[in-house]
Amino acid sequence: MKTLFKVLIIFSLSIAHRESDAQDFDYFENNPIWKVTSICSQGYPCIASSAFNYILEGDSMINGLEYRVLFSIGQTELMWFANPPAGCSGSSTFNYVAGFVRTGGKKIFFIPNNET
Numbered sequence: 545m546k547t548l549f550k551v552l553i554i555f556s557l558s559i560a561h562r563e564s565d566a567q568d569f570d571y572f573e574n575n576p577i578w579k580v581t582s583i584c585s586q587g588y589p590c591i592a593s594s595a596f597n598y599i600l601e602g603d604s605m606i607n608g609l610e611y612r613v614l615f616s617i618g619q620t621e622l623m624w625f626a627n628p629p630a631g632c633s634g635s636s637t638f639n640y641v642a643g644f645v646r647t648g649g650k651k652i653f654f655i656p657n658n659e660t
Contacts (some may be wrong), residue, residue, distance in 0.1 A: 563594045572600055572646055575600055577597050580594075580596055581593075581595050589626040589630075589632070590623075590629060593622075596618020597617050598616055600612040600613065601613055611644035612645050615640065616638065616639070617618065619638070622633040624660045641657045642656070
């Protein structure tokens with residue numbers, strides 16, 4: 545009886561493993577948004593604080609494969625630690641194509657936009 549039980553468990557696990565391998569995931573089907581916050585030095589005492597989103601909008605064909613267009617949209621604000629130096633104040637917004645993404649099986653492929 546124990547042997548039959550072990551065989552049934554192994555058989556069930558092997559079928560479950562095959563089923564999970566057969567699924568084709570589409571990580572981008574619900575239009576995900578990646579929120580990013582970054583604080584970087586711009587040379588003492590100036591720092592840049594950025595808050596932006598990566599979003600998917602539109603499609604593009606590259607080498608016969610369909611990619612989703614990845615945009616970066618956000619704002620950067622310049623701040624300082626001490627007395628403000630010249631050129632270390634203000635804010636700016638940005639909206640640019642960061643690259644192109646697609647899925648294939650359980651992998652994600654990314655091509656950066658080298659024009660930015």
